[in-house]
Amino acid sequence: MNLNMGNEPAARQLEKEVEPFLEHVLPLRSGHGDARWSTRRFLRVMKFGGTSVGDAACIRKVIEIIRRGSAESDLVVVVSAMSGVTNQLIETATQSEAGDRGCATKILEDLRAQHDTALKALIHPGPERDRIARKIRELFEQCERWCASTAVLGQLTPQMRDSISSLGERLSAPLVAVALAAQGVASEAVDATQLVVTDGYHGAADPKMDLTRERCEARLRPLLQQGVIPIVTGFIGATEDGVLTTLGRGGSDYSATILGAALEADEVTIWTDVDGMLTADPHLVPSASTIPEISYREAAELAYFGAKVLHPKTLYPVMQKRIPVWIRNTFASEKAGTKITPGGHAASVGAKALTAVSEAALITLGGPVLSGVPDVVGRALAAAASVRTDVLMSCHSPSCNHVCLAVAAASAQKTVEALRREFARDAKHDGAEHVTVDSTVAILTVVGHNLHLVRGIVGRAVDELSRENVNVIATAHGSMERNASFVVARKDIQTALVTTHREFQLCVLNLPQESRSEAQAL
Numbered sequence: 001m002n003l004n005m006g007n008e009p010a011a012r013q014l015e016k017e018v019e020p021f022l023e024h025v026l027p028l029r030s031g032h033g034d035a036r037w038s039t040r041r042f043l044r045v046m047k048f049g050g051t052s053v054g055d056a057a058c059i060r061k062v063i064e065i066i067r068r069g070s071a072e073s074d075l076v077v078v079v080s081a082m083s084g085v086t087n088q089l090i091e092t093a094t095q096s097e098a099g100d101r102g103c104a105t106k107i108l109e110d111l112r113a114q115h116d117t118a119l120k121a122l123i124h125p126g127p128e129r130d131r132i133a134r135k136i137r138e139l140f141e142q143c144e145r146w147c148a149s150t151a152v153l154g155q156l157t158p159q160m161r162d163s164i165s166s167l168g169e170r171l172s173a174p175l176v177a178v179a180l181a182a183q184g185v186a187s188e189a190v191d192a193t194q195l196v197v198t199d200g201y202h203g204a205a206d207p208k209m210d211l212t213r214e215r216c217e218a219r220l221r222p223l224l225q226q227g228v229i230p231i232v233t234g235f236i237g238a239t240e241d242g243v244l245t246t247l248g249r250g251g252s253d254y255s256a257t258i259l260g261a262a263l264e265a266d267e268v269t270i271w272t273d274v275d276g277m278l279t280a281d282p283h284l285v286p287s288a289s290t291i292p293e294i295s296y297r298e299a300a301e302l303a304y305f306g307a308k309v310l311h312p313k314t315l316y317p318v319m320q321k322r323i324p325v326w327i328r329n330t331f332a333s334e335k336a337g338t339k340i341t342p343g344g345h346a347a348s349v350g351a352k353a354l355t356a357v358s359e360a361a362l363i364t365l366g367g368p369v370l371s372g373v374p375d376v377v378g379r380a381l382a383a384a385a386s387v388r389t390d391v392l393m394s395c396h397s398p399s400c401n402h403v404c405l406a407v408a409a410a411s412a413q414k415t416v417e418a419l420r421r422e423f424a425r426d427a428k429h430d431g432a433e434h435v436t437v438d439s440t441v442a443i444l445t446v447v448g449h450n451l452h453l454v455r456g457i458v459g460r461a462v463d464e465l466s467r468e469n470v471n472v473i474a475t476a477h478g479s480m481e482r483n484a485s486f487v488v489a490r491k492d493i494q495t496a497l498v499t500t501h502r503e504f505q506l507c508v509l510n511l512p513q514e515s516r517s518e519a520q521a522l
Contacts, residue, residue: 041073041074042072042073042074042266043073043074043075043076043263043264043265043266044069044073044075044076044266044267044268044269045075045077045078045256045257045259045260045263045265045267045268046065046066046069046075046077046078046268046269046271047077047078047079047080047234047252047253047255047256047268047269047270048062048077048080048271048330049080049083049253049270049271049272049273049330050080050081050082050084050085050086051273051330052080052271052272052273052330053079053080053081053083053172053175053176054084055082055118055121056117056118056121056122057121058330059118059122059175059176059179060122060179061330061331061333062176062271062330063176063179063183063185065271065330065333066229067180067183070185070229073266074224075229076220076224076229076230076232076259076260076263076265077176077187077229077230077231077232078232078233078234078252078255078256079169079172079173079232079233079234079252080168080169080172080234080235080252081167081171081172081235082114082115082118082168082171082172085111085114085167085168085171085172086165086168086235086249088110088111089107089111089143089164089165089167089168090161090164090165091107092104092107092108092143092147093146093147093150093156093160093161093164093165094156095107096147096148096150096151096156097150097151097154097155097156099154101147101148101151104147104151105144108140108143108147111140112136112137112140115136115171115175116133116136118175119132119133119136119175119178122175122178123178123179123182124182128178128181128182129178131178132174132175132178135174136171139167139170139171140167143164143167146160146163146164147164150164158203159202159243159244161202161203162202162203162236162244162245162246163244165246166233166235166236166244166246168235169192169233169234169235169236169252170191170233170236172233173189173190173191173231173232173233174189174231176189176231177231180229180231185229186226186227186228186229187228187229187230187231188223188228188229188230188231189231189233190219190220190223190230190231190232190233191232191233191236192233192234192235192236192237192238192255193233193236193237193238193242193244194215194219195212195215195216195220195232195259195262196212196215196236196238196247196255196259197211197212197215197237197239197240198238198239198245198247199239199245200239200243200245201245201388202245202246203248204246204247204248204388205237205246205247206247206313207237207258207317208240209258209261209262211240212237212258212262213261213262216259216262216263217262217263220259220263221263232255232259233255234251234252234253234255234256235247235251235252235255236251236255237255247311247313248311248313250308250310250311251311252311253270253310253311254311254313254314254317256268256270256314257315257316257317257318257323257325258317260317260318260323261317261318261320261321261323262317264321264323265323266323267323267325267326268318268323268324268325268326269325269326269327269328270309270310270314270325270326270327270328271329271330272309272327272328272329272330273329273330273331274309274327274329275290275328275329275332275337275338276290276291276292276309276327276328276329276335276336276337276338277290277291277294277299277302277307277309277310277327277338277340277353278290278291278309278353279291279352279353279354279501279506280354280355280497280506281308281355281497284356284493284494284497284498285354285497285501287501287502288501288506289506290335290337290338291338291352291353292336292338293338293339293340293341293344294338294339294341294344294352294353295340295341295342295343295344295449296315296319296340296341296342296344297482298344298352298353298447298449298482299315299325299340300312300315300316301447301482301483302353302355302445302447303315304390304392305355305356305357305392305443305445305447305483305485306356306357306358306445307353307355309327312390315340319342322341324339324340324341325340326338326339326340327340344449350449350450350504351446351447351448351451351457351504351506352447352448352449352506353446353447353448353506354444354445354446354447354497354500354501354506355444355445355447356442356443356444356445356493356496356497357392357408357442357443357445358442358490358493359408359409359410359442359490360392360406360407360408360409360441360443360487360490361407361408361409361411361412361437361438361439361441362404362405362406362437362438362441362473362474362487363404363405363406363407363412363415363416363419363435363436364402364403364404364435364436364437364438365380365403365404365405365419365423365434365435366397366402366403366434367402367434373423373426376396376403377394377396377403379422379423380394380403380405380419380422381394381405382422383415383418383419383421383422384405384407384415384418384419386418387411387414387415387417387418389407389411389414389415389418390407390408390411391405391406391407392406392407392408392443392485393405393406393443393474393476393485393487394406394476395474395476404474406441406443406474406485406487409439416435416437419435420435423435440489440490440491441473441487441489441490442487442488442489442490442493442496443485443487443488444485444486444488444493444496444497444500445484445485445486446461446484446485446500446504447482447483448482448483449481449482450481451477451481451482451483451484457477457484458475458477458484460503460504461484461486461500461503461504462475462486464500464502464503465486465488465496465499465500467499468495468496468499470488470489470492470495470496470499471488471492472486472487472488473487473488473489474486474487475487486500
């Protein structure tokens with residue numbers, strides 16, 4: 001079948017959300033025209049991920065970074081749950097829904113012991129340790145009640161899933177705050193349900209920025225003026241009516257930039273366990289190197305197409321205000337990391353980095369039943385959007401009676417169900433299955449600037465991959481000339497990444513110019 005391939009859904013979504021931010025920017029931060037900005041301290045939002053707060057030893061490193069940072073600027077700190085805790089909480093919820101209360105209870109007991117151990121290692125016996133211990137106990141007792149209700153109903157509602165999965169951040173924020181206070185740094189744990197106002201879409205809520213801005217000014221600004229560092233729970237928010245929501249997995253990055261935009265911060269720093277944004281996943285491509293500076297658009301593309309260092313929506317809130325975002329390593333804080341700015345390196349043309357969705361699915365909609373049906377492609381994309389599925393690639397036959405959508409594997413089931421609902425009436429007279437799924441694929445994406453100026457970028461990649469016996473199932477070249485994607489078998493993704501990284505010489509991308517020329521000549 002001759003397929004017309006394209007990254008149009010991804011391109012349209014990014015262009016729609018990014019362009020308004022970049023075309024209608026506020027004046028540069030030095031020119032706000034408000035006298036209060038001439039005297040206020042530099043304001044930085046710091047976010048620490050799950051590995052950064054993974055145990056007491058890690059939290060001590062975080063405390064030192066915050067302590068040093070507080071001497072230079074005002075700080076707002078956002079924290080994730082301890083590494084692995086959110087996954088465990090979701091497993092608890094799933095086991096409760098299945099009626100396995102014993103398994104759920106055991107997981108909660110282990111998690112409580114983990115947090116109690118960290119507290120005892122961080123804080124000497126006394127009233128403050130007792131206060132946080134009570135807080136930990138109360139949160140777990142509340143979670144046990146939620147799990148019991150889920151078991152009785154035999155159903156895990158989206159709202160209940162959000163409530164249970166939010167527990168990790170609500171545990172880590174008080175731990176970090178009390179550990180800071182023990183080092184003489186004034187701090188206060190703040191629940192983001194008091195700050196981040198969202199819509200009611202559980203599991204992937206979007207912020208309402210005007211209301212969020214009002215609440216941040218009312219709740220956080222007074223703390224900053226008093227010299228108190230707010231330690232805010234990442235990942236969560238609440239509707240206007242106070243119903244808890246979550247921003248999606250990895251949403252603490254998003255929380256940090258939402259708060260940064262709401263407070264008009266000067267900078268946001270995402271502290272994680274890697275040295276910045278890299279040219280590829282170093283676990284799969286050993287020669288991957290750190291990118292010193294990258295543009296909002298390029299970083300957004302990398303996040304959208306699977307780079308786990310950033311939540312896909314992280315950059316949207318800060319774009320309008322041109323707030324720079326740094327990615328730095330908690331465990332190698334002496335390294336500069338990656339700076340994300342409006343323009344990045346303006347002179348940089350061509351491939352800059354690779355990313356991959358290792359667990360993807362290719363959904364095919366089609367068959368004779370769809371012959372003559374109008375707007376099949378548009379309806380398919382709308383159905384995917386209705387369940388908030390990010391379509392990473394799309395393709396269709398010239399007659400449009402076959403449409404393929406590439407999505408993350410985790411989104412495949414809900415997308416298939418949405419497609420079946422949308423086309424049920426068209427298919428009612430046809431006994432054949434009209435929606436099928438291949439869940440054994442992965443997507444490799446090359447991201448850069450003005451890729452159309454790089455001669456034969458898709459052909460070069462396909463030729464090199466074929467030499468390594470990697471079959472390219474489909475290709476797509478984004479309309480914004482910032483990405484080119486390749487669908488391959490999941491078993492081949494590491495070979496595909498290493499091969500493409502070598503072909504575009506990304507391992508020498510960040511060397512000094514004279515060294516780069518020498519390396520490219522080898």
